[in-house]
Amino acid sequence: MSHKIVRRIQRPNAETIKILGSAGVATVHEAQGRSGLLRPYMRPIYPTARVAGPAVTVSCQPGDNLMIHASIEVCHPGDILVVVTTSESTDGMFGELLGVSCQAHGIAGLIIDAGVRDTAELATMSFPVWAKAVSAQGTVKGTAGDVNIPVVCAGAMINPGDVIVADADGVVVVPRETAGQVAQASEQRIAKEERSRQRLRTGELGLDFYGLRAKLVELGVEFVDEDTKTAGR
Amino acid sequence: MSHKIVRRIQRPNAETIKILGSAGVATVHEAQGRSGLLRPYMRPIYPTARVAGPAVTVSCQPGDNLMIHASIEVCHPGDILVVVTTSESTDGMFGELLGVSCQAHGIAGLIIDAGVRDTAELATMSFPVWAKAVSAQGTVKGTAGDVNIPVVCAGAMINPGDVIVADADGVVVVPRETAGQVAQASEQRIAKEERSRQRLRTGELGLDFYGLRAKLVELGVEFVDEDTKTAGR
Amino acid sequence: MSHKIVRRIQRPNAETIKILGSAGVATVHEAQGRSGLLRPYMRPIYPTARVAGPAVTVSCQPGDNLMIHASIEVCHPGDILVVVTTSESTDGMFGELLGVSCQAHGIAGLIIDAGVRDTAELATMSFPVWAKAVSAQGTVKGTAGDVNIPVVCAGAMINPGDVIVADADGVVVVPRETAGQVAQASEQRIAKEERSRQRLRTGELGLDFYGLRAKLVELGVEFVDEDTKTAGR
């Protein structure tokens, strides 16, 4: 039942974060072997929201944002707050005032497996948030929690200092230890995809150059000219 | 089983409505003691939708919009239609033609715990709607219901003449009887928040000026420099 | 367990498709007797997305997009891909590269009862997609499926060659056999709605010119001036 706030965490290399952020969620998720994606219910509050940075994790009682307040002073510029609750909640635990405080400390964004409010103001401030819900429901400040412990956020395991990448497609987490390799793999994937893009643009079929036509044959899929059974209703 | 349409309701003071509307949902919800918020599944059909006004309530059979048609003539300019169904439904009970009719009678907006359609047209007309779903599903006009009776809408109790405030954060209801006090409390809250905003902008921590640091100590939350346990995967 | 790809399907008349597309989802759904609407969880990835065209249907294993690759070469310009999975899934089975390939073959849009990714890129390309979820979750290419068989998509029965109409209100399917009649009925409905719009704009009530006032009486709905019961909380 003991709770703690961990002041110092290890952060990944800034260049690595930059590469991952520019690669984007879908590419990074593929580059690390289709892992680390948060559940698709995590949506940005404005369509152009896009961010990458190290995670500072926060675990709260549902309906209580005390630990978010407690987390701000341990953040470094560029960090991303990752907030979870000990059971499911959609309460609006974060609003414009906390956004102002975050920006004053250089915090780059928020991933919250709960609700957010003052979304219009946060969008105007360009403070990017990915949340489960938009809700004005206010919260109390009465129960202990933790800062910078490993958490499960929207189905993904996140350790403090892991890289968070978030854009219109959602949110992915990259473990700090493998971030460098994943950044490299992401760049390779981008190069490869650019070659595929060129070929697809000319009308060439993925079916052919990914070798899938043979796969269809192997699986016994039959090509027929017309469906002989009468379709109907 | 008897149903009725109540023609005359009491409405709150216009100035009160104006103050509440300009304060917005999150502030008003806090100002009245964190009550009156509708469930967060109620979303605006366009991001800049924002309205405040007295509720004219409508209770319908699911899939049947007869009573919406019946409600329009009892509305006054500035009123907001609040539509509920006797069991859950996402059918598109309201569309552009009803929007045209509403605007012709000065109705300021719609809160519907069901579906809405013609959303592109309604957005173009600047007729704000908060709904549970966007659905083109058409409805019949065959079953009796009520106008201007107390209703439960998206989890909140709403009496005719209560003030509805709605914006990007959702929808809140303020009882007519306490609207004046809540408007006053909202103004005070805005002033207080502005003072907090100034301090937060300079980097001061909410943790300090809300006195939460003492709370953490009281709750036994420990500050540690580093997590001695090896995190991993 | 045998699977097939049907190369040739019958398509409806281009003029019919054009009329249905310009009428839009809500009108077409009403014009064919309030049928054919897909579940309202099917949402466009950008607000101005709008399309109409013949369906090329694709049935996939969840988490496997092999058959989408297989479907592209049987499409004609103007066709719309309709993708379903054999059990529920939100995986991102379609992204920007497939979008490029689709556009190279003139495919006009995608209806997918699963997830989509690279939504920002697809919006920039103006490739319209209606999906159940936005998800970067990658997929494999290992299990057989079918192209151009009858499918159930988001609760609606769709045969290859049926007309898909999709806009901000959702997606509706019109059987190929009755598409001509429905197009005609849609035009009539538009004309009739324009007449209603004119009358509603002047403040006339639908209650009166749809004859609903008599209906209220028949149903025993009572008009009262004031609610004599004290409302309260």
Added chain:
Amino acid sequence: MSHKIVRRIQRPNAETIKILGSAGVATVHEAQGRSGLLRPYMRPIYPTARVAGPAVTVSCQPGDNLMIHASIEVCHPGDILVVVTTSESTDGMFGELLGVSCQAHGIAGLIIDAGVRDTAELATMSFPVWAKAVSAQGTVKGTAGDVNIPVVCAGAMINPGDVIVADADGVVVVPRETAGQVAQASEQRIAKEERSRQRLRTGELGLDFYGLRAKLVELGVEFVDEDTKTAGR
């Protein structure tokens, strides 16, 4: 923001409660004009659970059961606790120890729009509970709430002293003021249904003795011997 515990409430007549309880949820709901039903997600924790009694209402912060503890001393034997939270929660706010305490005070059952735990023990004790979820998630005791104020529970408005009727079909609330009439109407309905049951048992059709055949004709439903269109897949 002020909170209160109301000690004295008016309760309905014991005979009325007995009649309503023996009539059951479906009959009572129909007898009062198809109103008062709680959302169908409210399920009993064991199949034979069945109860009727006056409501003592409790409003709690999500994840906090302080006010349940506070409510027990204001209950009379036969009362039913009706517990709601100020925003959605599935936490297990009530378990076996509270059940023991309730039974010591003669409380007849629990309706909770949140979670319950120790369900095996509660079933063994024959303490009936209708809940939104079964969850062992523990709760704190730190935030004020209210006892015996009007609440919205699972979509229904409930005042203290209203009659709760609950069985395998769910939960219905009957306003205290009209409970006597509804009890009478329930008895009439039971008698009428018994007559229908006798006729249906002999093979007579509801279509005939409810006069629905004429309704079908009026609505233009056509009887055809065979579907001339070829059904298929």
Added chain:
Amino acid sequence: MSHKIVRRIQRPNAETIKILGSAGVATVHEAQGRSGLLRPYMRPIYPTARVAGPAVTVSCQPGDNLMIHASIEVCHPGDILVVVTTSESTDGMFGELLGVSCQAHGIAGLIIDAGVRDTAELATMSFPVWAKAVSAQGTVKGTAGDVNIPVVCAGAMINPGDVIVADADGVVVVPRETAGQVAQASEQRIAKEERSRQRLRTGELGLDFYGLRAKLVELGVEFVDEDTKTAGR
């Protein structure tokens, strides 16, 4: 917009139905190539419910059970009612009186993509029902619908006369045209599974006798004795 009741449908062979019913849902679903399963939200109202028979299909307006009444006289003994609504609904469209009427006409069970009520009474009568929800919510009888047209029920396409098989695992539909083949394939599968069961009981591994060990190697899955990375929290 025209609606019809089709009196005569073709039914499959009784022996075929018997075989499919005794094979059960999981076996039949596999035997026909993993197709025809209804969504898993369709649950039996009592655990031992089990039935097989030809489908008589019914399409209703949500919240309106007129067409269920209209369907009973076209049923033959052994038939199963399959009820859908034109948009999603959980209303309790079917209860004990309709169950009595069904049993008087030899109807063997009900599949309803909506709600059911009087579940305790229906269980006592041994009238098996698979439904989306248990709800006492009553319905009206005012809008036309259809009997014995192709329908989509819980995501599956069902034609009148198709075989419905339902048990504790859910509901599967077998097209009438292929029911004989599927019955045969089901019997073969049962025999094959019995041989597997014998081997598994002795401790033999499916990994070996299904040849999956080679598959793991082919996919590059590595066997390691211990995880060298330190797991932690």
Added chain:
Amino acid sequence: MSHKIVRRIQRPNAETIKILGSAGVATVHEAQGRSGLLRPYMRPIYPTARVAGPAVTVSCQPGDNLMIHASIEVCHPGDILVVVTTSESTDGMFGELLGVSCQAHGIAGLIIDAGVRDTAELATMSFPVWAKAVSAQGTVKGTAGDVNIPVVCAGAMINPGDVIVADADGVVVVPRETAGQVAQASEQRIAKEERSRQRLRTGELGLDFYGLRAKLVELGVEFVDEDTKTAGR
């Protein structure tokens, strides 16, 4: 993208497991500081299901049960399979034949964040399963995954060898490293609860002996004899 099967894991003490299992989910969850609970959607397939044991973890592609087959030979008697998928799925990945195989190897139960089938047969065999869904949907065996890596299951982080405790209230995980302490704390809690139970049975109030009456005063909750506001509808 590399996948592995870890053959050897550390398991907790048998006596510790026995104590945790007999304490049950709610007690263990409290004893470890209200942590480790899986989401409440994880439900037992029969009401008396109850089990405790070390976790063998399995990560699968959705709709693919290859890795479940691969996991059986690394299990020891008493182990519990914990199965997750890389994205959400309700497919029936586990049925009676796998249950027979598990029992032949002494496996004590299954926790699966997906679907299960043959539930009647598994109940008859007394093989306890907690699952997200009951579904007959069959699966393929074509994509690599992992055995005995850390996983997130229904929102909880689980390492191989952690203790799983499951009963009618759901599922809780206890980290192997702290299992001994949690077992001890559970025993203390049981003793303390027995003392509370004795007092509650006599009618003493938790409000008094937990000291909550003072808390109510501190929070400003007011006791009033009657609600002076007129409640109504």
